[in-house]
Amino acid sequence: xxxxxxxGTAERTFPQALVYLLESQYAVLGSRRVLELLAQDxxxxxxxxxxxxxxxxxxxxxxxxxxxxxxxxxxxxxVGEHELVTIAWPVLLPEDAEFLANREEQxxxxxxxxxxxxxxxxxxxxxxxxxxxxxTNADLSCMLGVRMSEISQLxxxxxxxxxxxxxxxxxxxxxGVKPSHKDEIIELYxxxxxxxEIARQSEHAPESxxxxxxxxxxxxxxxxxxxxxxxxxxxxxxxPSVVKAYVILIARFHPQLLPAQSxxxxxxxxxxxxx
Numbered sequence: 556x557x558x559x560x561x562x563g564t565a566e567r568t569f570p571q572a573l574v575y576l577l578e579s580q581y582a583v584l585g586s587r588r589v590l591e592l593l594a595q596d597x598x599x600x601x602x603x604x605x606x607x608x609x610x611x612x613x614x615x616x617x618x619x620x621x622x623x624x625x626x627x628x629x630x631x632x633x634v635g636e637h638e639l640v641t642i643a644w645p646v647l648l649p650e651d652a653e654f655l656a657n658r659e660e661q662x663x664x665x666x667x668x669x670x671x672x673x674x675x676x677x678x679x680x681x682x683x684x685x686x687x688x689x690x691t692n693a694d695l696s697c698m699l700g701v702r703m704s705e706i707s708q709l710x711x712x713x714x715x716x717x718x719x720x721x722x723x724x725x726x727x728x729x730x731g732v733k734p735s736h737k738d739e740i741i742e743l744y745x746x747x748x749x750x751x752e753i754a755r756q757s758e759h760a761p762e763s764x765x766x767x768x769x770x771x772x773x774x775x776x777x778x779x780x781x782x783x784x785x786x787x788x789x790x791x792x793x794x795p796s797v798v799k800a801y802v803i804l805i806a807r808f809h810p811q812l813l814p815a816q817s818x819x820x821x822x823x824x825x826x827x828x829x830x
Contacts, residue, residue, distance in 0.1 A: 619639050666709065677690065770793065784799075784813075
């Protein structure tokens with residue numbers, strides 16, 4: 556005597572229910588095998604987006620990021636057109652509470668606390684076995700309960716302190732989300748690193764690093780010669796927006812090169828760009 560009576564019980568699965576739904580309610584045509592493969596893929600997505608939480612440690616957050624694969628993003632591209640990956644992220648760990656417990660409640664202490672957590676979260680995603688998995692500034696803002704403008708500032712500070720690229724989704728896919736490529740490269744350059752080291756740390760081609768630095772130095776030279784900012788773009792054949800981005804960086808590292816009025820305008824533009 557066989558145990559065929561158990562076959563029906565074993566077949567009451569999510570994939571089988573989905574195949575039935577597609578056939579009976581949506582009139583999806585095609586071979587049964589194709590529908591079964593489709594159902595299996597859907598189940599894998601469900602398992603990915605809704606992982607079992609029993610063994611999740613306190614302070615970890617289930618969150619969906621973007622796998623660092625594919626070509627440069629194009630205007631109008633939707634988030635779902637990138638490959639999404641749902642993993643657990645180390646958002647608030649015991650050492651985070653210990654860090655605050657052993658220090659006075661001051662602004663610089665809290666900023667360092669956020670920076671440490673940002674570095675840990677981004678590096679966790681980048682080195683994850685299912686990744687690299689990337690987050691946006693908005694993702695990080697939601698995770699940490701910090702405004703996006705502050706996330707941008709904290710990331711800039713963390714990059715300068717660690718010398719690491721700390722890749723976000725916007726940076727990796729070159730979507731213009733601050734900090735830009737030039738921000739990272741010029742910050743490393745101003746920290747005294749040579750072009751080869753900058754290329755390695757920022758994961759950029761050496762020729763691209765050299766071009767960023769040459770443009771930066773050309774604009775610095777013109778500012779030293781008291782050239783008005785609005786006249787620089789046509790002189791060196793760069794877009795005005797590109798020149799403005801470099802001027803903002805120069806204002807940060809060499810404020811003495813800009814007149815007071817130009818400096819205040821540049822800083823205002825920089826703050827607005829972070830919002």
